[in-house]
Amino acid sequence: KAGVTQTPRYLIKTRGQQVTLSCSPISGHRSVSWYQQTPGQGLQFLFEYFSETQRNKGNFPGRFSGRQFSNSRSEMNVSTLELGDSALYLCASSQGLEASFQETQYFGPGTRLLVL
Amino acid sequence: GDSVTQMEGPVTLSEEAFLTINCTYTATGYPSLFWYVQYPGEGLQLLLKATKADDKGSNKGFEATYRKETTSFHLEKGSVQVSDSAVYFCALSGGGKLTFGQGTILTVHP
Numbered sequence: 001k002a003g004v005t006q007t008p009r010y011l012i013k014t015r016g017q018q019v020t021l022s023c024s025p026i027s028g029h030r031s032v033s034w035y036q037q038t039p040g041q042g043l044q045f046l047f048e049y050f051s052e053t054q055r056n057k058g059n060f061p062g063r064f065s066g067r068q069f070s071n072s073r074s075e076m077n078v079s080t081l082e083l084g085d086s087a088l089y090l091c092a093s094s095q096g097l098e099a100s101f102q103e104t105q106y107f108g109p110g111t112r113l114l115v116l
Numbered sequence: 117g118d119s120v121t122q123m124e125g126p127v128t129l130s131e132e133a134f135l136t137i138n139c140t141y142t143a144t145g146y147p148s149l150f151w152y153v154q155y156p157g158e159g160l161q162l163l164l165k166a167t168k169a170d171d172k173g174s175n176k177g178f179e180a181t182y183r184k185e186t187t188s189f190h191l192e193k194g195s196v197q198v199s200d201s202a203v204y205f206c207a208l209s210g211g212g213k214l215t216f217g218q219g220t221i222l223t224v225h226p
Binding site for chain 1: 147148150152159160161162167181188202205209211213214215216217218219220
């Protein structure tokens with residue numbers, strides 16, 4: 001079974017631009033979560049989508065948004081990029097049967113975003 | 117809110133040494149606990165998990181026991197290898213998300 005895939009793997013953008021990242025979950029998984037990883041803040045939860053609906057949300061500004069399609073693929077968008085948005089963005093998928101996240105999350109390799 | 121505290125790193129060991137990485141947590145309810153590992157340039161891989169008190173998770177020689185009385189989930193391995201060099205994250209589930217510790221960098225020398 002193929003794992004979680006993320007595209008692109010690397011991105012360079014300039015301040016003020018916007019960016020869209022994509023995540024394809026493991027086949028059969030309906031939940032997709034997004035995390036931001038930085039050296040200073042570590043791993044922080046952005047949001048989770050299940051069956052095309054945002055089910056949980058972390059403490060990030062509205063510039064960070066996402067969506068999920070009927071095939072469970074998810075996209076994350078960051079508008080008006082800031083230097084501090086430079087990070088590794090990870091997505092994770094699971095069957096999503098447990099809204100409490102008791103089940104295992106399977107992570108993709110991440111998209112490394114550099115904002116200049 | 118929920119939080120996870122890992123021992124300060126980095127940790128440097130010689131091959132075949134014993135490894136302990138401490139992890140304590142604060143949470144409401146009864147979270148599941150996880151250890152994830154991240155190799156250079158890669159995403160996170162689940163190493164082991166435990167879903168209730170006194171459960172022991174194990175995988176690839178690594179073990180961790182869910183201790184509710186001490187709110188801990190320490191990671192141990194009896195004999196580390198060079199290939200174990202990576203960043204290790206302790207995490208708990210709750211509130212609709214995973215909450216991670218800061219990560220511990222492990223370097224194993226031959």
